[in-house]
Ligand SMILES: *[C@@H]1O[C@H](CO)[C@@H](O)[C@H](O)[C@H]1NC(C)=O
């Protein structure tokens with residue numbers, strides 16, 4: 001039944017393979033190094049039409065001198081009181097925005113270094129830990145996912161090197177592809193300087209407690225990794241009915257890359273997914289991590305849970321009824337809760353009611369997905385929160401995160 005589809009793919013791929021290196025790859029040793037090292041790791045970047053613009057962006061950062069740029073000097077250096085560390089901040093490379101024009105029902109925002117630094121100045125943020133947790137734009141397409149993960153890691157690493165005292169980054173994994181992810185994350189941490197790994201709540205519809213990810217987490221445990229989890233679109237399986245994937249192979253043209261893609265992005269209700277679904281996604285995946293005992297068994301992992309847990313706190317009693325002492329121990333000692341979004345008015349109270357110590361709260365802005373006009377109201381709810389005293393609010397912005405990243409980031 002699939003023969004015609006397989007044939008179309010093969011013809012498309014073969015014509016790409018003979019074509020060799022993509023056009024427009026910058027003639028720069030950095031681009032050649034990236035292509036060469038990827039190939040040595042079994043990742044052929046050549047077939048994809050996002051490779052050339054990605055390499056152009058990486059090469060541009062590698063040669064960027066912030067001091068000589070027209071970014072105002074007072075943005076490059078943090079103000080003396082800019083002691084906040086932002087653990088939930090996203091980098092959106094231009095080439096990535098092209099292949100992911102929207103996410104969670106919201107358009108992908110334009111990201112520039114200057115606007116990032118302006119945001120940091122506005123919020124007294126000294127350091128942002130950047131992440132792009134979702135490389136599998138082309139669902140079911142393993143080679144594309146692995147290629148995007150590699151290019152994102154190289155891209156964010158190159159950017160971080162421009163201002164290493166202002167930025168760190170979380171590695172992008174290639175999940176759901178476990179072997180490739182183990183290799184990619186290890187490389188990003190050991191050779192590119194990532195300080196942890198960013199995952200999404202589900203990877204092609206599988207939540208993080210799924211047994212298929214057990215070997216991945218065992219590898220993260222060996223690395224004593226910090227795992228930042230980000231909500232994603234929920235996916236609905238469509239019983240293996242084929243969908244036509246977006247084409248991403250060079251040359252771009254009539255031949256579409258067709259792939260057996262049994263998922264459909266769905267929205268359970270009519271509201272923007274980034275608002276309605278994301279909070280349930282966080283709850284679902286941490287419930288899954290608890291019920292599969294991943295949280296309890298892997299005692300060297302630290303988790304950053306976004307949006308002070310999303311809707312997780314309100315379901316713990318009902319849905320997590322076995323092994324509760326060990327689960328609560330994990331929540332109390334190895335889970336850290338970021339403030340991203342407007343979460344401090346009422347939601348924080350639900351979390352703290354589980355005797356979570358305020359010393360495990362971290363600051364997150366969700367910039368630039370939370371745009372400038374919403375960042376201030378979000379921070380106002382922190383400033384006026386009845387759940388924390390001033391010292392606890394201050395610690396949430398800087399001391400707590402230093403405990404978590406001790407030995408990984410020089411603050
Ligand atoms: C995926 O990449 C491998 C290694 O480069 C290659 O052998 C294989 O044909 C590719 N598969 C597809 C479906 O593109």
Ligand SMILES: *[C@@H]1O[C@H](CO)[C@@H](O)[C@H](O)[C@H]1NC(C)=O
Pocket residue numbers: 079081082083123124
């Ligand atoms: C840092 O100083 C600036 C300018 O005086 C002020 O607007 C800002 O609120 C201060 N930030 C913190 C975290 O105290």
Ligand SMILES: *[C@@H]1O[C@H](CO)[C@@H](O)[C@H](O)[C@H]1NC(C)=O
Pocket residue numbers: 115116118119122372
């Ligand atoms: C920074 O603050 C100024 C003044 O409130 C505001 O106009 C601007 O949009 C903010 N920029 C960012 C990137 O947050």
Ligand SMILES: *[C@@H]1O[C@H](CO)[C@@H](O)[C@H](O)[C@H]1NC(C)=O
Pocket residue numbers: 179
């Ligand atoms: C992943 O690696 C393991 C062990 O290294 C191996 O047994 C397994 O076959 C690999 N899986 C795939 C899909 O390549």
Ligand SMILES: *[C@@H]1O[C@H](CO)[C@@H](O)[C@H](O)[C@H]1NC(C)=O
Pocket residue numbers: 049050053098246247248249251252253
């Ligand atoms: C890649 O190819 C697709 C389909 O042919 C096209 O829509 C897309 O714009 C191309 N992307 C780039 C970055 O050229």
Ligand SMILES: *[C@@H]1O[C@H](CO)[C@@H](O)[C@H](O)[C@H]1NC(C)=O
Pocket residue numbers: 214292293294297
């Ligand atoms: C956790 O440990 C239990 C008991 O040793 C074991 O049965 C279970 O498979 C483990 N699960 C994971 C995800 O490590």
